[in-house]
Amino acid sequence: MNKTTSKENTMSKKFGVCAPMGFAFYFFVSWLITVIFTLMKKRLSFIENSFVYLLILIISINFSWIISAELRLVILSKHPLDYTAFMIHRSIGIPFILVVTLNLIKGVSSIGKSLLIAVCSILILVILVKLGAVLDITHRVKWNIINDFIYFAFLHLIALYSLKFFRKSKQSEAISR
């Protein structure tokens, strides 16, 4: 166990957190972001939102599997509730945060504001995955916070450019007709 993991374990003991708390926390985050998405003014169409959500879901599932089960850079808890919390965040939390961010970005006109929204979104995502370590859901064996920043920044770029590609496919079909 490396220095970071033992420090995180001490933190979880210090704050008295346990498996149900991690589950309740990630369930709440996923519920909250789903409600925010449902109630917010959407700048993307239903089909565009679905496309981005599904694509980010595929990437999120594959990425988390590769870094945990294949490369073992991050070890997941074997406690069923902790593991479920991880699954909920991977499948609902992360993709919906990206979709909400994209809707917010498309609602502003300046590049500065768009960048600020993206940076806030990346920060929230990094804090949420870092909390997973504090709550003993994940043990970061060979993984640090810089990797999280890089991954989530790339995820935002993929979401943005895939949306551009998806919108373009509609326009190019309309022109060809």
Added chain:
Amino acid sequence: MRMWESFDKNEISLLIILVVAYMAYFLFHRRVNPQIRKLGLLWGITIGILFDFTIGGGLLDYYRINDSNHYEVADVFYYLDFGPFGFFFFYFYETFHIHKKTFIYYTVAWAIIGVAAQWLFTWLDIITLQKGYHLAYSFPIFLVVQTATGVFIEQVKKREQILVKG
């Protein structure tokens, strides 16, 4: 990530299914609105990946894909196979004019197709059931998934035309 453990029955079968499925897709894809056809493909692939990494791996690990529990390139072929199924669910939903009275038949038919496909995959050694998992358990899963897909298509239909006029 390795390609495969040994290139034999399951990999060859997967490649044949992949070629046939995508040939069928490219035969019909122009009849469907370009955004909807991409969404149909993505929906199918996502459902396959979501369930395989949830009940087929991790803590539950009810089945193994191909030769090992580790990620192989051959597994990607398997996930890509789900795409055309997603597309054809959308396509036939519109061409058969599925409505309230036919929704149940359509959903049950697709759930049976799903279980049959899984039986075929098991027979071809693409899937190996483990930890007491039985093929019959997949039927309720397919029912829920196909119902959710039908509800999703209804939402899409309210907003966009699925088939291209022509």
